[in-house]
Amino acid sequence: MHHLFERISLFSVSFLVFVSAHPFESTLTNWVRLANATALGCEGNMLSMSCSGQEEGLKIKSAFWGRDDLKTCLPGKLSMQLNFCPPSDPQYILEKLRSVCEKQPFCSIPVSDMFFEKSPCPGVSKFLKVLYDCRVMSGMGAR
Numbered sequence: 176m177h178h179l180f181e182r183i184s185l186f187s188v189s190f191l192v193f194v195s196a197h198p199f200e201s202t203l204t205n206w207v208r209l210a211n212a213t214a215l216g217c218e219g220n221m222l223s224m225s226c227s228g229q230e231e232g233l234k235i236k237s238a239f240w241g242r243d244d245l246k247t248c249l250p251g252k253l254s255m256q257l258n259f260c261p262p263s264d265p266q267y268i269l270e271k272l273r274s275v276c277e278k279q280p281f282c283s284i285p286v287s288d289m290f291f292e293k294s295p296c297p298g299v300s301k302f303l304k305v306l307y308d309c310r311v312m313s314g315m316g317a318r
Contacts, residue, residue: 209309217248226309232278250300260296
């Protein structure tokens with residue numbers, strides 16, 4: 176890695192600024208230990224997310240509860256329908272997951288209408304897909 180120092184003048188005061196040769200590299204990259212991990216859980220099962228260190232915590236980025244394809248999590252019961260099921264309230268699903276799992280090193284939840292207290296499509300086999308990071312939960316990493 177190649178580093179440079181650049182002199183910047185502001186209001187007649189000069190500053191020496193550290194500049195990295197890699198424009199997308201940040202000195203804060205150590206705060207995010209695992210980026211864009213995906214957890215998938217089929218209805219009726221448990222979904223688990225975990226970070227490797229006890230000082231790390233989950234940062235839930237997005238969540239999908241419903242069915243947007245006909246290949247993922249095929250129903251085990253004949254009584255369950257295999258139809259598309261758009262999420263009825265995606266913000267509620269995200270907030271519910273964050274309230275239970277955010278900043279925890281490990282989280283396991285039941286994938287069910289009962290957990291979410293809502294059923295977007297009763298009788299349709301659904302799945303939960305969560306995108307998350309593992310972040311150090313001290314200092315700036317907690318943001």
